[in-house]
Amino acid sequence: MDDMRDMRTDVMTRSLEGLVLGDAFGDGWFLRAEEDAEGLWAAREPRPAPWPWTDDSAMALVLCAHLEQHGEVLEDDLAREFAAAYARDPDRGYGPSMHGVLRRIGEGEHWRAVTTGAFGGLGSHGNGAAMRVAPLGAYFHDRPGTAAAQAWLSALTTHAHREAVAGAVAVAVAASLAAGGAEEEAPPRGDFLREVIRYVPQSDVRSGLRVAAAFPDRTSVRHAASVLGAGTQLSAQDTVPFALWSAAGHLDDLTEALWQTVGGWGDRDTTCAIAAGVVAARTGTAGVPAAWRQACEEIPPWGAVRGGRDGDG
Template identity: 60%
Template sequence: MSVPLESLHALALGDAFGDRWFQVSADEAAAELTSRRVRPAPWHWTDDTAMAVVLFRHLTEYGEVEPDALAAAFAAEYTAYPGRKYGPSMHQVLRAIQDGADWRSVTSSMFEGQGSWGNGAAMRVAPLGAWFARDLAEAAEQARRSALVTHFHPEAVAGAVAVAVATALAVRCRGGAAPAPADFLTEVAGHLPESDVRSGLLVAARLPEGTSVRHASVVLGSGRQISAPDTVPFALWSAARWLDLLPEAIWRTLEGWGDMDTTCAITAGVVAGRTGLGQVPEEWWAAREELPHGL
């Protein structure tokens, strides 16, 4: 299995794993997390994975991001399977594109011309980072292009670039020593423009080594606002902290609560760039909804 495909499978695993925890009460979830009891099968994945699959197949066909074709593919997937828990703004964006509107005018008109700063462009992009791991600048540029198709706001774009670069760095350190979390996060931040996402990553890099997940989630946010600045720094802090341990990274990311399917998807997609999939228990794969045929 190729490294980008491993990243896609891990992303889908994190997505489905995290989403399953929305279906229990807070007290029950806390007790089961403490005892590390996984949720019963089946674990269905959400729009995070649906859009990541579209992006991966797009790269397989074109070798790079062709925004017009990618926009059409996202809209077609949404039209076929609208029940994958897409966010409210994405219902509007993808319906408009499917109805023939130009994606540029649609995305740039959202939220009074600011565009969406949601975490949707970041949640799907880890496999792209693995795809372009040989060239960090190219990974950043391709992530930017993939983000703009649905998210016009600079923060959403920065979030996607951050996740792509982080995954590329994880791939590049396969077989060698893992970078220190602070160094990893600082390097990712160095590829971003001035933004709240960049600032959040630099704050994450300065958190002491023994920082608890709960404290990190309070300082950085864990997706409760469904925004890129509120999601990406925490997910990448978790990835950097447990870069050698894929199942542990997923469990620890879950401890931040918040937008659990998305934070777990981002973290898992990044970490698998370094670890591959061999650490994942077979029962997890048996519980997770399969990806579409051929993947």
């Protein structure tokens, strides 16, 4: 049992490292208006170091530390851990609604009342539950159905809307399938997406994935982003189909996955975090340029994430 937990943690960490790198890489492309982002992107010229990570990584780190400790999602504990991490470091680019959610949970309100009461009782359909969840899918790399169920629970601690939950499920299943098939030839993009769809509940996210799966092979990133959305609305349904379309087309090439994903512009730290978390669940990060890994802000040890001493196991 301990050997299996250790293996799950290793695969999860592989995905986490990709997610953090993608987050930091993508965030660097929010350029000043006078800079030629398109030209720099076309020339494959990465942004100067350092590359700090954002709330995408901050929440993924909490989720991974939680799984490393418990082996499953315990909703009450996870919600408190998200709130505690936010209180320690609130300036990571959290969305406006998430500031309020995490503060209220940190002040003692029950997460379910907070999240279900948001947006007139509908809950948030933002992309925050999806952006952090790829490593959870990698943790359950041999059990995509379990990955879907656990992603659902992890989403509800902050996002009660069906679309947010569906987005988290889709990303987790994609990472599970990518990691679970690491020793096999990568499937065609459409086939991979159709396998993900099997686990995703009826939703706009699912519909977007069906559209993405039907795109011709030569579909450009610009066209995909214009049809699917690339996170400009910060919603799950506007983010997840594009990010998974991009990941599915580059399952063996994390570097190219990042270049293509950021080229959709939109919410580029989040789309890159999602795509990289999925691809790295299969490939790890060894194939990206060493300068990228050196530019990226380091990942803290699990103990520090949980609020313990640096180096706590």
